[in-house]
Amino acid sequence: MPRYRLDIEYDGSPYAGWQRQRGQHSVQAALEQAVEAFCGEQVSLRGAGRTDAGVHALGQVAHLDLAREWPADTVRDAVNAHLTSAGETVAVLAATIVAGDFDARFSALRRHYLYRIVNRRAPLALARRQAWWVPKPLDAEAMHEAAQALVGKHDFTTFRSVQCQAKSPVKTLDRLDVTRSGEAIEIRATARSFLHNQVRSMVGTLKRVGEGGWNVSDVKRALEACDRSACGPVAPPDGLYLVKVDY
Template sequence: MPRFKMIVEYDGTPYVGWQRQENGPSVQGALEKAILSLTGETVSIRGAGRTDSGVHARGQVVHADLSRAWQPYKLRNALNAHLALAGEAVCVLEAESVTDEFDARFSARKRHYLYRIISRPSRLAIEANRAWWVSKPLDHEAMHEAAQQLVGHHDFTTFRSVHCQASSPVRTLDRLDVSRSGDLIEIRASAQSFLHNQIRSFAGTLKMAGEGKMTPADVRAALDARNRAACGPVAPPEGLYFMQVDYGDDG
C-alpha cells in the first residue's frame, strides 16, 4: 500500500491530546476521521510524538498507508477540506509519498520543541491559550544560564512525569536555549527523544531561575538528585509547541 508522510499543524486547545482516546476528541482521531470521510478507509496513523491536551504543533509528522496512490498535493488539499468541514483545528501543511521503510516515529533523528512565556503584568487576550502568562518580571539571561546545566547526556528522572512510560530516564539533550524579544520569552529544546512532561518540567524550573528562586547550581543539584520533588512546578501545556522533526535520507 502507498505510504504518505504528512506534516501537520494543530491548535491543541480543544483536544485531549495527540493520541486517540475514549474520553474526548484527539488530533489523531480528527485525522483518521478525515481520511475515512475522504477515502472510505479506516486507517491507524502514526505520529512522530504524542502531545498532551492543550499542546500545539506547527510541525508534527505522521504517516498513513492508503490503498490509492494519491498525488500528494491532492491528498493534502482534500484532507484539509474534510478537516475544515468537520470544524477541526488541524491542518495538513505538506504531504509526500515515501517508502515503506519510513516511520514517522521510529525514523526520527531529532525532535524540536518551543515553549513560549509572555512575561508582563497584564493578562493575555490575543495570546490566551497560546503561551504561559507570567505576571512577574523574568530574567531570561539567568534562565538561559540555568538551562545549560541540563544540556547533555543525563538521567532526567527529576524532569519526567511519574506516569512516564519510557523504559529509561536517560536522554541526550542537544539544545536548551532561552531568548527574549519584548515580553516574549522562548525556550527552544532539541533532542532525539523526550520524556513525558520533560520540557514543561524544564520550563517550570527555568521560570524559578528567572525569578531568582533558583541558581544554575540549584538546577544542577535538582538534576543530580534524580528526584521528582526537586523539580519546579510543571508549566502549563498551552505554551508548548511541537515544531519540527528531522529525518535521514529515508524521509
C-alpha cells in the same frame, strides 16, 4: 500500498492530546476521521510525538498507508477540506509519498520544541491559549545560564512525569536556549526524544530561576537528585509547540 508522510499544524487547545483516546477527541482521531471521509478507508496514523492535551504543533509529522495511490496534493487538500468542514483546528501542511520503511516515530533523528512565555503585567487577550502568561519579571539571561546545566546526557528522572512509559530516564538534550525579545521569552529544546512532560518540567524549573528563587546550582542539584519531587512546577501546556522533526 503507498505510504504518505503528513506534515501537520494544529492548535491543541480543544484536544485531549495527539493520541487517540476512548471517549475523548484527539488530533490523531480528527485526522483519521478526515481520511476516512475522504477515501472511505479506516487508517491508523503514527505520529512523531505524542503531544499532551493543550500542546500545539507547527510541524508534527505522521504517516499512513492507503490501499489506493492518490496524488499527494489531493490527499492534502481533501483531508484539509474534511477537517475544515468538521470545525477542527488541524491542518495538513504537506502530504508526500515516501518509502515503505519510513516511520514517522522511529525514523526521526531529532525533535525540536518551542515554549513561549509572555512576561508582562497585563493578562493575555489574544494569545491566552498560545503562551504562558507570567506577570512577575523574569531574568531570561539567568534562565539561559541555568538551562545549560541540563544540556547533555543525563538521567532526567527529576523532569519526568510519574506516568512516563519510557524504558529509561536517560536522554541526551542537545539544546536548551532561552532568549527574550521584548515581553516574549522563548525556550527552545532539541533532542532525539524526550520524556513525558520533560520540556514543561524544565521550563517550570527555569521560571523559578528567572524569578530569582533558584540559581544554577539549584538546577544542578535538582537534576542530580533524580527525584521528581525536586523539580520545579510543571509549566502549563498552552505555551508548548512541537516545531519540527528531523529525519
